[in-house]
Each structure stands twice: as C-alpha cells, then as structure tokens.
Amino acid sequence: xxxxxxxxxxxxxxxxxxxxxxxxxxxxxxxxxxxxxxxxxxxxxxxxxxxxxxxxxxxxxxxxxxxxxxxxxxxxxxxxxxxxxxxxxxxxxxxxxxxxxxxxxxxxxxxxxxxxxxxxxxxxxxxxxxxxxxxxxxxxxxxxxxxxxxxxxxxxxxxxxxxxxxxxxxxxxxxxxxxxxxxxxxxxxxxxxxxxxxxxxxxxxxxxxxxxxxxxxxxxxxxxxxxxxxxxxxxxxxxxxxxxxxxxxxxxxxxxxxxxxxxxxxxxxxxxxxxxxxxxxxxxxxxxxxxxxxxxxxxxxxxxxxxxxxxxxxxxxxxxxxxxxxxxxxxxxxxxxxxxxxxxxxxxxxxxxxxxxxxxxxxxxxxxxxxxxxxxxxxxxxxxxxxxxxxxxxxxxxxxxxxxxxxxxxxxxxxxxxxxxxxxxxxxxxxxxxxxxxxxxxxxxxxxxxxxxxxxxxxxxxxxxxxxxxxxxxx
Numbered sequence: 284x285x286x287x288x289x290x291x292x293x294x295x296x297x298x299x300x301x302x303x304x305x306x307x308x309x310x311x312x313x314x315x316x317x318x319x320x321x322x323x324x325x326x327x328x329x330x331x332x333x334x335x336x337x338x339x340x341x342x343x344x345x346x347x348x349x350x351x352x353x354x355x356x357x358x359x360x361x362x363x364x365x366x367x368x369x370x371x372x373x374x375x376x377x378x379x380x381x382x383x384x385x386x387x388x389x390x391x392x393x394x395x396x397x398x399x400x401x402x403x404x405x406x407x408x409x410x411x412x413x414x415x416x417x418x419x420x421x422x423x424x425x426x427x428x429x430x431x432x433x434x435x436x437x438x439x440x441x442x443x444x445x446x447x448x449x450x451x452x453x454x455x456x457x458x459x460x461x462x463x464x465x466x467x468x469x470x471x472x473x474x475x476x477x478x479x480x481x482x483x484x485x486x487x488x489x490x491x492x493x494x495x496x497x498x499x500x501x502x503x504x505x506x507x508x509x510x511x512x513x514x515x516x517x518x519x520x521x522x523x524x525x526x527x528x529x530x531x532x533x534x535x536x537x538x539x540x541x542x543x544x545x546x547x548x549x550x551x552x553x554x555x556x557x558x559x560x561x562x563x564x565x566x567x568x569x570x571x572x573x574x575x576x577x578x579x580x581x582x583x584x585x586x587x588x589x590x591x592x593x594x595x596x597x598x599x600x601x602x603x604x605x606x607x608x609x610x611x612x613x614x615x616x617x618x619x620x621x622x623x624x625x626x627x628x629x630x631x632x633x634x635x636x637x638x639x640x641x642x643x644x645x646x647x648x649x650x651x652x653x654x655x656x657x658x659x660x661x662x663x664x665x666x667x668x669x670x671x672x673x674x675x676x677x678x679x680x681x682x683x684x685x686x687x688x689x690x691x692x693x694x695x696x697x698x699x700x701x702x703x704x705x706x707x708x709x710x711x712x713x714x715x716x717x718x719x720x721x722x723x724x725x726x727x728x729x730x731x732x733x734x735x736x737x738x739x740x741x742x743x744x745x746x747x748x749x750x751x752x753x754x755x756x757x758x
Contacts (some may be wrong), residue, residue, distance in 0.1 A: 317354040318490040322504035345463040347486040352441035367487035374426040374466040381414030401428040482508040511546035512633035518659035524667040527614040535607035548598035559621035559664035569605040582644035620663040626652040
C-alpha cells in the first residue's frame with residue numbers, strides 16, 4: 284500500500300507480512316457449511332451444580348441453555364438441533380428462540396421449529412412450535428431427547444444470549460430470547476434408582492445442516508449433584524466516630540448475590556457478633572421475634588451478641604440480607620481503632636465459609652462456628668475525637684452484660700451491682716491536670732420511691748433508687 288501524505292509529495296509505503304485473500308463463490312459453487320454450538324449450566328450461581336433436597340425454593344429456573352451460530356456464507360434451511368437430556372432430571376419444557384435482530388442476537392426472519400420428543404416413558408411426540416414458544420410433552424412425562432428442525436437460519440445467524448429468562452425494569456417484565464431447558468433435579472432415575480450426591484449429569488446439543496449425515500458442531504455441559512450449601516457474608520459500617528454517638532454503626536449480613544452457593548436458606552442458625560470494645564449493643568433489627576437475642580462476655584472481656592434461632596424451625600434467607608446489630612459508641616471510648624468478629628453456626632445447613640473460630644469463648648464453646656465477616660464496609664472500628672479532660676459514670680447492674688449509663692438490677696438478685704467512674708484525658712496539651720469528682724452512689728436498703736405501682740400479685744423486683752450517698756474523689 285502506498286499513500287501520498289502531503290503536498291510535497293511524501294509517500295508512505297507499507298507491506299503486510301501476512302497477505303490475505305478472499306475467494307468469491309459463484310452461483311454454482313458448493314457452499315461449505317459451518318456451525319457453532321455451546322452448552323451452559325443452570326441458573327444458579329454454581330451453574331455446574333444441581334442441589335439434591337426437598338426445598339423447591341432453591342430450584343433453578345432452567346437446567347441448561349444453548350447458543351448457536353450459522354457461520355455459513357449462505358442461508359441454511361432445515362437446520363436440526365438434537366438435545367440430549369440426562370436421566371435424573373425432569374425436563375418439563377424447552378424454550379426455543381424467536382427471530383430477533385439486536386445487539387445480543389442476530390436471527391432475522393420468523394423462526395418455526397418442527398420437533399420430535401422422546402420421553403422418559405419411551406413414547407414420542409411430534410409437533411410444531413413458533414419461535415419464542417415453550418415446547419412441553421402432552422402427557423407430562425420428562426423429555427429425554429428432542430430433535431428440533433428450524434425452518435431457516437440466515438447467513439451469520441447467531442443466538443448469543445444466555446442468563447435470566449426474564450428481565451424486570453420497574454413494573455415491566457420482558458421475556459429474554461434464549462434456548463433453554465426447563466425442569467428440576469429428580470430424586471430417582473427412570474428405573475427407580477436413587478439419585479445420589481456426586482452423580483454426574485451430562486446435557487448435550489448437536490447442530491446438523493440439511494443433507495448432512497453427521498453434526499457440524501456438538502457441545503456438552505456437565506452438572507454434578509450436590510448437597511445444598513450456603514454462603515454467608517457479613518459487613519460492618521460505621522456512621523459516627525465520636526464517643527457517645529448513639530447511632531454509631533451496624534454489623535449485618537450482606538446479600539449473597541453472585542457468591543458461589545446452592546441454597547439461600549440457613550436452617551436454625553446461631554450468630555455470634557463480637558462487637559468492638561469501644562461500643563455497646565443497642566438493638567437488633569431484621570430478626571424474627573422467635574429468635575433469642577442475648578449478650579455474654581468472652582474470656583478476654585469482650586462483649587458478644589448472640590442471635591439464636593435454635594428450636595424455631597426457621598431459616599434465615601441470604602437473598603435479602605438480615606440479622607443486623609445497631610451499635611453505639613461508649614461515652615468514654617478513647618481514640619484508636621478496635622477490632623470485631625462475626626461467626627455463624629447451623630446444625631444442618633452446610634456452609635461454604637471455611638475459617639473456623641479459634642477462640643471458642645467468642646461462641647460459648649461452639650467449635651463448629653465459622654467466620655462470616657467478608658471485609659466489606661470497614662476493617663476496624665475507629666474512635667476519633669477532639670482532646671478532652673473529663674469524667675464519665677457508668678453502672679453495671681445484675682441485668683447488664685456491660686457497663687452502661689443507666690444500669691438495671693433485679694432487687695432479689697444475690698450478685699452485686701457495680702458502679703464505675705471513667706476519667707478521660709485526651710487533651711494532649713503536655714500538661715498534668717488535677718480534678719475533683721463527686722460520685723453519687725445508691726444507698727443500701729432503700730425501700731422508697733418505687734418505679735411504678737405494684738403489679739398484682741407480689742412486689743415488683745425493680746425499683747427506682749432515689750436515696751444517694753455522696754463520695755468525694757480527688758485526683
């Protein structure tokens with residue numbers, strides 16, 4: 284190639300190191316056919332796995348999907364697709380593609396399919412379907428083989444779209460143009476033998492052009508029978524880094540999304556949230572009322588919030604994200620970063636999470652609990668404040684797991700209540716500070732000023748303490 288590039292007559296010349304050529308076929312030339320097919324897995328996040336259980340909520344919306352292309356230079360009539368569907372699944376229908384020219388598919392014209400179905404009971408059925416239809420057996424038996432002959436495929440025709448059968452935008456639901464096999468995994472093979480965990484099921488497709496004795500293209504998709512397993516991941520968000528902030532942040536389950544898993548349900552889980560030592564537990568949201576929410580103290584003094592679904596018969600769904608803790612920053616929290624941890628256990632649901640708890644005091648001795656913090660949100664809780672020199676008072680009553688600004692005690696408890704004064708000096712001004720704190724403590728034996736009228740029957744175990752003893756502390 285030579286090109287004149289300016290008025291001075293400068294010419295650039297280039298020679299291709301790999302020359303190419305095109306042969307133009309005449310009207311009587313033989314056309315060499317060329318087809319391409321692919322087979323992909325089911326609609327779950329683990330496309331090569333089919334879950335063996337009795338839970339219909341985690342069944343895939345389709346078992347397998349196919350794509351194809353006619354790479355022949357001329358239109359081709361009566362192209363046949365043969366679909367092989369393995370024993371062990373109940374194939375209830377086949378969605379055939381329709382004519383469409385878009386950025387995904389190039390299928391000009393109206394498509395029509397004539398078909399022959401071979402069913403699990405040994406019978407066959409024939410019929411005709413328009414593009415976009417779902418082919419089903421009339422007697423309800425599972426489909427084992429389908430021979431589909433499409434009326435015509437244009438030169439360069441291609442079906443490329445796989446994935447969701449429908450798309451919802453607002454309130455509008457659109458059916459996507461796919462080539463899909465619908466159905467479910469069965470508990471038994473056609474001869475009554477039980478389907479087992481680890482069984483391998485192979486779906487196949489072939490594409491044969493009219494007049495050919497052998498397929499132009501073939502493809503297979505292997506799917507393995509597996510037990511249901513869930514993937515649980517948590518995140519931590521912090522809204523406020525100031526000491527005393529009441530709406531400081533949250534610890535919660537994130538939606539599973541595209542993380543590899545075969546079920547969205549976790550049966551009767553127990554969650555253990557090891558909260559940052561600079562925080563206190565405020566409340567739990569998105570927790571079923573049947574679950575038990577409690578607090579306990581680990582061996583290292585850290586507070587753990589336990590949410591226990593044991594005995595409820597309920598499952599927690601990971602599709603929406605649930606089980607959230609709301610935290611407040613302690614009023615006397617010092618500047619710095621604070622760690623946290625999140626663990627989960629289920630008695631029956633297998634979990635993809637692999638990291639087991641090492642300090643079982645965080646899980647009340649449950650060595651089978653696994654970590655589910657995924658690193659989303661923040662990696663450490665932060666307290667950041669301007670310099671102060673002050674004091675804070677706290678009480679830890681018999682009903683409290685941690686020291687709080689307003690403690691609760693049972694009047695009939697045999698254990699002691701505790702009161703604390705926390706002195707905080709973050710002024711960072713290079714000076715020593717002296718101060719005086721006046722601490723008011725409740726007196727023993729106070730029997731006056733009940734919190735509310737006595738319920739019937741019997742006395743209330745709770746009372747509001749109004750008599751105070753004053754202690755002067757200098758530091």
